[in-house]
Amino acid sequence: MSSRQPIWSCDKNLPSDLDAGHGCIEELMAAIEKAGWEGRDVFHIQMAIEEAVVNAIEHGNKRDPSKLVHVVFNVFDDLVTLSVTDQGQGFDHHNVADPTVEEHLDQPRGRGVMLIRELMTEAKYNDKGNSVWMRKEKSASEN
Amino acid sequence: MATYRRITVMEDGGVSIVRFVDKKIVDSGTIEQLGEELSALVTVEKKNMLLLNFDSVEFMSSAALNKLISLNKKVKDAAGRLKLACLRPEIEEVFRITRLDRVFDLRKTQEDALAAFKL
Numbered sequence: 001m002s003s004r005q006p007i008w009s010c011d012k013n014l015p016s017d018l019d020a021g022h023g024c025i026e027e028l029m030a031a032i033e034k035a036g037w038e039g040r041d042v043f044h045i046q047m048a049i050e051e052a053v054v055n056a057i058e059h060g061n062k063r064d065p066s067k068l069v070h071v072v073f074n075v076f077d078d079l080v081t082l083s084v085t086d087q088g089q090g091f092d093h094h095n096v097a098d099p100t101v102e103e104h105l106d107q108p109r110g111r112g113v114m115l116i117r118e119l120m121t122e123a124k125y126n127d128k129g130n131s132v133w134m135r136k137e138k139s140a141s142e143n
Numbered sequence: 144m145a146t147y148r149r150i151t152v153m154e155d156g157g158v159s160i161v162r163f164v165d166k167k168i169v170d171s172g173t174i175e176q177l178g179e180e181l182s183a184l185v186t187v188e189k190k191n192m193l194l195l196n197f198d199s200v201e202f203m204s205s206a207a208l209n210k211l212i213s214l215n216k217k218v219k220d221a222a223g224r225l226k227l228a229c230l231r232p233e234i235e236e237v238f239r240i241t242r243l244d245r246v247f248d249l250r251k252t253q254e255d256a257l258a259a260f261k262l
Contacts, residue, residue: 018170018171022169040232043202044233046202047204054171054204054206099241100241100242105242105246106212106215106246108209108212111205111208111241114240115205115237115240118240119240
């Protein structure tokens, strides 16, 4: 984690509501573009944070209005760090069925976790599986 | 022809060319409605030769991918064919990472896709 001051940061609790989640993501993406990020990196970050926030609201908190999603976003000129924590039961992130094997290709689950891992520079879940932390370093070609 | 809110449909030589109204397909209500409209094309309007043109789509979530997977099954059940065209490179990368490029027939341009229906 960088000790520098971020250009933009956000630390807030969201209700388990997709409109609130998307509103927060829009703020993040606007800050990222304002900080000079562009192209594939922006797409990758948006895909990862969409999956993380929607998973937290829908599968973690199961849209329970009494539960919150805690998000912490930090935007630097060459690094973005994001964490998303729900108040659900978590999941066994070590044993998510591989969505790319032939028999799972037409199944709906598991793609979000895979995309987060593939598109971000690093992604880590806590043991319980109700919190994901990820970072994206700016691609060399886009510096 | 039915009225749709999330898609537009144009016929070309027996192929239904579908374009998307939304640049970003992320909102859950939008995705549900999109899924219903795509499904209705096959199950209600009995269209089974579908070309999805993504030229206006800048972003889509994995929930939207699930609707495409569901559509693909319906088209196959109707003994039809489904082709996707004009995906921007970032979205094509998502298909590649998830291996969905093995499930869907992805074509660079609408013309390529239309020609592929005639093969």
